[in-house]
Amino acid sequence: MLRTNCMIPKQFIGSEAQATYEQAKVVILPIPYEKTTTYRKGCQHGSTAIILASDQLEAYDIELEQEICQETAIFTVEAIADTRTNPALTPEAMLEITTSRVSKLIADGKFVIALGGEHSITAGVVRAYQQALNQPFTVIQIDAHGDLRHSYEGSIYNHACVMRRVLEMDLPTLGVGIRSICLEEAELIKQQQIPVIWAKDIYRDSNWIDKAIALIKTKQVFITIDLDGLDPSLLPGVGTPEPGGLNWYALTKFLRAVFTNFQVIGCDVMELAPASDSVVSEFTAAKLVYKLIGYSQQRYYSRTKLC
Structure with missing residues (x-):
């Protein structure tokens, strides 16, 4: 059974993460929020499951040839917008809380990786960066779905509408791995x-990464990863799985190319809905977060404040 006690564990990658908040370059922000999911439930437990699974990761990364957690100070802050303890929290309130908390982390010069929780959270995270920066940035969305509906099931803050809210911030976007959209979204695209x-x-074009990189016209990018962007054979623990997704090496190769060519200002990893009979999804998600931490220390990352 999944342990959901907020006290266990406290830190991403467990005992390997010894940094204080003041020392940390990278901050993990758990956001266990779930209010608008429409199929398989459970993503409010996703951030806890990822942090718990991270304790089983090897510190050494073969690709980067280093113990990432020894090279980079990592700190996990207290969770916010927790519908496990506050089930009445509305999406609108969640948006405000998330923006406020992320804004403080940005002001403190931290590289933030937010862990969901449902994908609607991303609107609050992105808004914090928009308010902090004086120049546009591209939101790269790795996802199975377009998430471009104006509203869904009576709410404009539904998880199926998050990228529509991002577009309304006048920010450029790039969808990667999309394979399921409605007619409204197809027409909008x-x-x-x-x-x-x-x-x-x-799967048809070996040059797809180069083409994706060429579509990005800003120096700075934010990466939002809905875990259903990965193929469900690799990561089945999501709310709305879709066949035909990214494999592990396609995803990590693309991410490293993005970190190499642009200044990545922050990331989020959303929509893990852990299963009761398997840990493969949360372990894969934890390894992905660890990769993001490692990549964040590549060429374009600076400890200086963004704002």
């Missing part, structure tokens, strides 16, 4: 010429 690297094209 055509009308607004929203850049998308479709999942089917990833």
